[in-house]
Amino acid sequence: MKFGTKAIHAGLAPDPSTGAIMTPIFQTSTYVQESPGVNKGFGYARGKNPTRVALEKNIAALENGKHAICFSSGMGATDAVIKMLRPGDEVITGDDLYGGSYRMFTKIFEPYGIKFHFINMHDVNNISKYVNEKTKLVWIETPTNPTMQIVDIEACSKIAKQHKLLLAVDNTFASPYLQNPLDFGADIVMHSVTKYLGGHSDVVMGALIMNDDKLHEQLYFILNSCGANPGPMDCFLVLRGIKTLHLRMERHCYNGQKIAEFLKTHPRIEKIYWPGFEDHPNHHIAKKQMRGFGGMISIVLKDASLEETFRIASSFNVFSLAESLGGVESLINHPVTMTHASIPKPERERVGVVDNLLRLSVGVEDVDDLIEDLKQALA
Numbered sequence: 321m322k323f324g325t326k327a328i329h330a331g332l333a334p335d336p337s338t339g340a341i342m343t344p345i346f347q348t349s350t351y352v353q354e355s356p357g358v359n360k361g362f363g364y365a366r367g368k369n370p371t372r373v374a375l376e377k378n379i380a381a382l383e384n385g386k387h388a389i390c391f392s393s394g395m396g397a398t399d400a401v402i403k404m405l406r407p408g409d410e411v412i413t414g415d416d417l418y419g420g421s422y423r424m425f426t427k428i429f430e431p432y433g434i435k436f437h438f439i440n441m442h443d444v445n446n447i448s449k450y451v452n453e454k455t456k457l458v459w460i461e462t463p464t465n466p467t468m469q470i471v472d473i474e475a476c477s478k479i480a481k482q483h484k485l486l487l488a489v490d491n492t493f494a495s496p497y498l499q500n501p502l503d504f505g506a507d508i509v510m511h512s513v514t515k516y517l518g519g520h521s522d523v524v525m526g527a528l529i530m531n532d533d534k535l536h537e538q539l540y541f542i543l544n545s546c547g548a549n550p551g552p553m554d555c556f557l558v559l560r561g562i563k564t565l566h567l568r569m570e571r572h573c574y575n576g577q578k579i580a581e582f583l584k585t586h587p588r589i590e591k592i593y594w595p596g597f598e599d600h601p602n603h604h605i606a607k608k609q610m611r612g613f614g615g616m617i618s619i620v621l622k623d624a625s626l627e628e629t630f631r632i633a634s635s636f637n638v639f640s641l642a643e644s645l646g647g648v649e650s651l652i653n654h655p656v657t658m659t660h661a662s663i664p665k666p667e668r669e670r671v672g673v674v675d676n677l678l679r680l681s682v683g684v685e686d687v688d689d690l691i692e693d694l695k696q697a698l699a
């Protein structure tokens with residue numbers, strides 16, 4: 321099955337009791353048993369819910385994976401992966417991460433005795449320099465948030481396998497429409513389903529996708545034990561959102577390219593980050609592992625103070641100033657005060673997250689209106 325067909329049909333069947341074409345919202349916390357331990361495969365809804373099972377099958381198919389597990393948020397999914405580790409274990413990860421991942425790694429898990437190395441992943445051969453007998457996991461994001469750095473998933477996976485490390489990839493920015501990390505040898509794919517998969521800014525959810533049965537069993541045990549499970553109504557909303565994922569992504573990519581090209585030569589722009597440009601770092605790797613370049617663009621305003629950056633960020637009519645990304649509506653975000661506020665200034669500036677950086681999540685509106693809006697805001 322090809323992507324658009326999978327988005328609409330994979331894992332789904334009409335409800336056997338009524339023929340309802342849409343997956344019902346099984347709003348229940350428990351299931352009646354015929355006699356103790358004899359049930360229809362569902363015992364208690366933290367562990368399993370039919371609406372969630374349908375969504376998990378669907379998401380697994382989109383990532384070309386055997387299993388998926390949904391969580392109540394992207395951070396809930398990341399948390400489960402790190403909980404597989406033990407005190408003393410070490411993780412190698414990128415120095416340009418989603419701010420919330422950085423905060424969880426440093427503020428929650430470092431005090432539990434897990435060590436994180438935040439390294440430059442532009443050249444993945446850097447990884448080997450940090451591997452020792454305690455290293456267990458490589459955690460990458462590509463494209464990165466917000467500077468769109470591209471990490472070579474296949475090369476990373478070769479290094480991880482050579483040292484018997486797990487490789488997890490945060491695939492939120494690309495979405496499964498543009499990139500499937502399992503196909504390049506990753507062990508675990510993580511999504512903030514809140515973003516492109518949900519697509520309508522009405523749900524917070526996360527997911528992990530994997531092929532290995534043991535890994536699935538281990539991560540499912542953590543979900544069921546720790547309880548970061550999503551509710552059935554949210555699962556329904558995401559199932560509904562995914563039905564148009566391929567259509568939305570086509571338009572995100574189209575609008576993204578038009579806007580990136582418009583901004584590239586704009587006199588108010590000092591620097592633009594979009595992986596579709598030939599001069600973008602590791603563009604050739606983006607071309608190899610992605611099927612398109614998406615609608616996430618970051619810009620550095622020329623000679624703009626923090627006040628001027630704030631003024632511009634607040635002067636849009638169609639773009640809304642908000643955190644998050646990947647929804648149908650276009651958003652503008654100021655990483656330094658919003659998504660990346662938890663990263664210390666010297667660390668974020670080293671990777672280019674400066675005061676006059678703005679991040680655009682280009683939506684699926686008419687691109688002419690978006691360009692008009694950018695013109696007036698940057699005038």
Ligand SMILES: *Cc1c(COP(=O)(O)O)cnc(C)c1O
Pocket residue numbers: 393394395396418420421461465490492493511512513514515524525526
């Ligand atoms: C939003 C986001 C997360 C966190 O997901 P939540 O659903 O907000 O918990 C993780 N990684 C990336 C790249 C994100 O954009």
